[in-house]
Amino acid sequence: MKLLRLLPLALALPVALASCSKDNESAGSSKLEVRLMDAPGDYQSVVLDVQQVEVHLQDEANPDGWQLLPFKAQTINVLEYVNGKSALLVNTDFAPGDLKEIRLVLGSGSYVIGRDGQRYDLKTPSGQTSGVKLKLDQATLRERETFQLLLDFDVAKSVVERGNWKPGNDRKERYLLKPVVRVVAQAIKGGLRGTVAPAAALPQVLAIRSSITVPDTFSTAADASGAYQLSGLPSGTYKVQFFPSTTAPANQPAYKVVTRTGITVTNEQVTDLGQTSLN
Missing domain, CATH: 2.60.40 (Immunoglobulin-like)
Known part of the structure; x- marks a missing residue:
């Protein structure tokens, strides 16, 4: 997936993907x-x-x-x-x-x-x-x-x-x-979990399986505490992208789009990414 040059447009894409993911989950698919x-x-x-x-x-x-x-x-x-x-x-x-x-x-x-x-x-x-x-x-x-x-x-x-x-x-x-x-x-039953800081960034989280010819993309959003978890991920190597959905207060460092690469997911296990800083 290519990041767009303009940040507002870059933010719009993961929001739309996460919205589709939530719709699928609510339908029990x-x-x-x-x-x-x-x-x-x-x-x-x-x-x-x-x-x-x-x-x-x-x-x-x-x-x-x-x-x-x-x-x-x-x-x-x-x-x-x-x-x-x-x-x-x-x-x-x-x-x-x-x-x-x-x-x-x-x-x-x-x-x-x-x-x-x-x-x-x-x-x-x-x-x-x-x-x-x-x-x-x-x-x-x-x-x-x-x-x-x-x-x-x-x-x-x-x-x-x-x-x-x-x-x-x-x-x-x-x-x-x-x-x-x-x-x-x-x-x-593989999965990813972790937290983001600051939690106020409320990022959309995309996990992109890059170890196959046509990459799969899975999405979710961090909650108010900064925690997130993606379940039902196939085994493979992923890159995980974090897209803040809010802007930082004027007296704080700006929130950044962050990408983490080389993340391994194994069936029956949940990979913990620990804390990811968005500053």
């Missing part, structure tokens, strides 16, 4: 995050053509319980997301409740690049019709919490070579995609 990661495989690339991501909110037998998630269709080379890296597919506000299944609808553009450097289209019959369905156990979203569905894609088991294929045959017929995906569902 939660946040749903869907990520994709991979176990390495013996290919140069394995590219999935992901068209839609949906979740099922009803019993499995009910065909009407599917809800489309906000996701932009894209191709994803899953081999880029190994050794702890993950692709963020969805990050959205969501109503609290139970999730029963998640489904990935794949297009016709999935392919692999083998060790020989050649491209081979992947046939994905189930993924292009009914979608790749994955059952969820104990996936419950609660108010003001972030819930993460981590889709662990196993390339070695998912890409199947036809036994009767020989060099010179149609390359489209060499590989089938039969996705083997393990789902790790967890509530994300």
Whole structure:
């Protein structure tokens, strides 16, 4: 996020963000995050053509319980997301409740690049019709919490070579995609807290997760005592910005916009930033 040159405009942005955050909290919403990661495989690339991501909110037998998630269709080379890296597919506000299944609808553009450097289209019959369905156990979203569905894609088991294929045959017929995906569902309970001085500055507080490609921003406001806390934060590295919403009395030092960087948030723990001076 870029700070604007004029302070009044700079103050207006976090105020608006904090206002939206409070509205979401008063509505009792939660946040749903869907990520994709991979176990390495013996290919140069394995590219999935992901068209839609949906979740099922009803019993499995009910065909009407599917809800489309906000996701932009894209191709994803899953081999880029190994050794702890993950692709963020969805990050959205969501109503609290139970999730029963998640489904990935794949297009016709999935392919692999083998060790020989050649491209081979992947046939994905189930993924292009009914979608790749994955059952969820104990996936419950609660108010003001972030819930993460981590889709662990196993390339070695998912890409199947036809036994009767020989060099010179149609390359489209060499590989089938039969996705083997393990789902790790967890509530994300990291947090940040601290105090500001002077408390009279009543700052808006923005926590920006900078350790991902598209940064997430979470916001709150310090109370009259100068205390603040942000909950339901995904693990990662953050910068925290403080925007005073008032001006200092004439006989006191001016309040300043302050940015703290390199703040680490870990799941199940609340990171205490101690006191931050705004003078």
